[in-house]
Amino acid sequence: MVLLNRWEGIRIFVKTKDDMRYFILLFAAMLMLCSEMRAQQQQEPWNSNQLMEPENLANRINKNQTANLLILTIGPDALIKGSVDMGPAQEAENIDKMKGYLKKVPKDKEVVIYCGCCPFDRCPNVRPAFNLLKEMGFKNAKLLNLRKNIKVDWLDKDYPINE
Amino acid sequence: MRRIVCFFLTTLFASHLFAQNTPLEIGQPAPEISLPQPDGTPFSLSSLQGKLVLIDFWATWCAPCVEEQPELKVLYDKYQKANPGKFEIVGVSLDKSKENWVKAIDRFKIDWIQVSDLMFWKSPVAKDYGIEELPFNMLMDEQGTIIAINLHGKELADFISNYVR
Numbered sequence: 001m002v003l004l005n006r007w008e009g010i011r012i013f014v015k016t017k018d019d020m021r022y023f024i025l026l027f028a029a030m031l032m033l034c035s036e037m038r039a040q041q042q043q044e045p046w047n048s049n050q051l052m053e054p055e056n057l058a059n060r061i062n063k064n065q066t067a068n069l070l071i072l073t074i075g076p077d078a079l080i081k082g083s084v085d086m087g088p089a090q091e092a093e094n095i096d097k098m099k100g101y102l103k104k105v106p107k108d109k110e111v112v113i114y115c116g117c118c119p120f121d122r123c124p125n126v127r128p129a130f131n132l133l134k135e136m137g138f139k140n141a142k143l144l145n146l147r148k149n150i151k152v153d154w155l156d157k158d159y160p161i162n163e
Numbered sequence: 164m165r166r167i168v169c170f171f172l173t174t175l176f177a178s179h180l181f182a183q184n185t186p187l188e189i190g191q192p193a194p195e196i197s198l199p200q201p202d203g204t205p206f207s208l209s210s211l212q213g214k215l216v217l218i219d220f221w222a223t224w225c226a227p228c229v230e231e232q233p234e235l236k237v238l239y240d241k242y243q244k245a246n247p248g249k250f251e252i253v254g255v256s257l258d259k260s261k262e263n264w265v266k267a268i269d270r271f272k273i274d275w276i277q278v279s280d281l282m283f284w285k286s287p288v289a290k291d292y293g294i295e296e297l298p299f300n301m302l303m304d305e306q307g308t309i310i311a312i313n314l315h316g317k318e319l320a321d322f323i324s325n326y327v328r
Binding site (some may be wrong): 075118 | 247283284
């Protein structure tokens with residue numbers, strides 16, 4: 001029923017052949033854009049369920065609910081309270097260090113990584129680190145969703161930090 | 164009712180007043196920067212009064228900042244070396260690792276002033292200047308007044324060229 005109404009709505013706007021052509025073109029362009037966006041999203045090593053919101057992590061740290069959680073920084077500094085410094089993951093030696101560290105960690109442990117230098121599209125560290133977690137078979141790997149950087153999305157919110 | 168409105172307005176005003184990272188504007192005085200150089204020598208921005216100063220906030224973990232360093236080198240060679248009393252660059256690093264910072268200074272043959280407290284985003288200078296992301300820069304005139312904010316590439320080169328002419 002809803003679908004029918006929608007088509008009728010379109011028919012009101014699309015009266016001439018030119019209109020129809022324009023509509024089809026527009027529709028095709030939109031479809032292409034959508035599929036391209038989806039393809040881009042699929043290229044990332046993580047999916048949306050693997051993103052952890054900073055607010056959630058901050059709450060868990062504040063409530064001391066981090067016993068089953070490992071927080072790793074794979075960026076410039078271990079700012080978040082309780083996080084372990086692996087060094088920027090763009091450097092091969094730091095990836096080796098992370099690999100060594102994770103060997104002792106059970107594969108079902110929840111591991112959340114963060115960098116926070118800049119948005120993900122510009123960050124050189126999040127992808128190599130997340131790929132390593134996947135390769136090593138960590139089933140509960142997460143990426144902290146710092147949209148802009150650790151300053152704006154963590155420090156400025158007064159979330160807990162390593163003093 | 165009036166009291167509720169009044170309360171609401173006051174809280175709104177107060178929250179504005181205490182809001183962090185008040186962005187700086189052109190025409191305001193540039194906040195003082197007192198930070199150590201790589202060898203530990205203290206530096207103060209106010210010591211550069213009388214010069215046009217480019218304050219470049221950067222870090223080795225910020226890829227676009229690093230890419231910009233050779234461009235700054237060109238500007239420095241062109242304007243500072245020709246006219247040492249008139250122009251200066253101050254690189255303020257938000258690095259955490261001193262090793263990375265010093266390595267980059269060597270690698271890009273940076274011969275302008277470099278300062279850092281090596282506190283990453285916790286550095287008070289980030290708060291003083293209301294910096295939310297890097298790269299970020301600012302031009303300060305002879306009186307210490309901000310005359311340009313966040314110009315890069317050709318815009319930056321043109322601004323300096325017009326100013327010193």
